[in-house]
Amino acid sequence: DAGVTQSPTHLIKTRGQQVTLRCSPKSGHDTVSWYQQALGQGPQFIFQYYEEEERQRGNFPDRFSGHQFPNYSSELNVNALLLGDSALYLCASSLAGGRDTEAFFGQGTRLTVV
Amino acid sequence: QKEVEQDPGPLSVPEGAIVSLNCTYSNSAFQYFMWYRQYSRKGPELLMYTYSSGNKEDGRFTAQVDKSSKYISLFIRDSQPSDSATYLCAMRKNQGGSEKLVFGKGTKLTVNP
Numbered sequence: 570d571a572g573v574t575q576s577p578t579h580l581i582k583t584r585g586q587q588v589t590l591r592c593s594p595k596s597g598h599d600t601v602s603w604y605q606q607a608l609g610q611g612p613q614f615i616f617q618y619y620e621e622e623e624r625q626r627g628n629f630p631d632r633f634s635g636h637q638f639p640n641y642s643s644e645l646n647v648n649a650l651l652l653g654d655s656a657l658y659l660c661a662s663s664l665a666g667g668r669d670t671e672a673f674f675g676q677g678t679r680l681t682v683v
Numbered sequence: 684q685k686e687v688e689q690d691p692g693p694l695s696v697p698e699g700a701i702v703s704l705n706c707t708y709s710n711s712a713f714q715y716f717m718w719y720r721q722y723s724r725k726g727p728e729l730l731m732y733t734y735s736s737g738n739k740e741d742g743r744f745t746a747q748v749d750k751s752s753k754y755i756s757l758f759i760r761d762s763q764p765s766d767s768a769t770y771l772c773a774m775r776k777n778q779g780g781s782e783k784l785v786f787g788k789g790t791k792l793t794v795n796p
Contacts, residue, residue, distance in 0.1 A: 573726075602783060609691065611771055611786030612727070625783055659726055661784075671717065672784060674726035 571596060573662050573675035581681045582650050590645040590678045594662030600624075601643040602672065603635060604659040612659055618643050619665050647680075655682045686710050689772055689787025698796050702759040706772035706787045709753065713774040713785070716748050718757045721769045721789065730770075731757065762794045 574593045582588050594601050600619045604612035614627035618637035637643045641662075647654055657679050661672035689706045696702055704718075715734055719727035731746040733739045733755075739746045745758040755774075759766055769789040775782040 575726075604784075604786075609788070611687075611689070611773075611788045612784070614783040614785070617783060627783070657724075671729050671732055674719075674728070676726045677724075679724070 573660055573673050575658075575660050575675035575678050577678060578676065579679045579681075581683060584650055584652060584682055586650050587646065587648045588650060588680060590647075590658050590660075590680070591642065592645070592660030592662075592675060593642045594660075595673050598662035598664050598673070599641050600663045600665045601637060601641065602661045602663070603643070603645045604661065604674075605629070606657040606659055606677070608656070615645070650682045652682050655680060684709055686785050687772065687774060687787045690790055691788045693791040693793060695793045695795060696762055698762060698764060698794055700762050700794070702762050702766070702792060702794075704757040704759075704770050704772075704790050704792070706755050707753055708755075708774060710776075710785075711750075711753065712776045714777070715775050715782075716746070716755050717773045717784070718744075718746055719771040719773055719786075721771055723768075727771055762792075764794050764796050767793045 576591045602617040603615040606612040616626040621637045632648045634646045657677040659677045660675045663672045687708045718731040721727045733746050736748050736750045743760045747756040769791045771789045772787040773784040
């Protein structure tokens, strides 16, 4: 049973460019959440997708947007990249209706903006 | 004041030591508490999960929650070099997979052989 998979693992972009990160949830999970983890910090919640809609959003600007597909996979898009967007981007999957299900994280995509 | 406070360390201990990691929080609505372990350049993996106050033990790991003090702890007994990682506390208000997690900064632990 494959866990949460993210692609690519590493990415280098130039300031002002746009980037798309991808996530496939753990089998049986229907909810995908995205987190940003800056160096030396804990993960910060960006947003969550369920039934192809954004259900919750953290304190991130509109430059951050996402999408969820019918197969529950998800994309995170960041426009007009800033140097401060350099971080490890983590995808977590879970089951929305589960009583005690917890979030399982992928290995992350390390984004470097130069 | 941040919702979740965690001393980032670093913490360095000899092999076999008992390790104590802690977090405090300010939001009394948090009911579910987790500890994640994160190896360098990897995603977090769930170690322990507890609901409300009390203790939970799993092998060498014990998680404690004191809701009255808004304080949670993770104890590692007989620490091993393979325990060297960053430990993240996380918490949320409601049950189920739809609730976002609020994390501490993480404590970097090194266990020396």
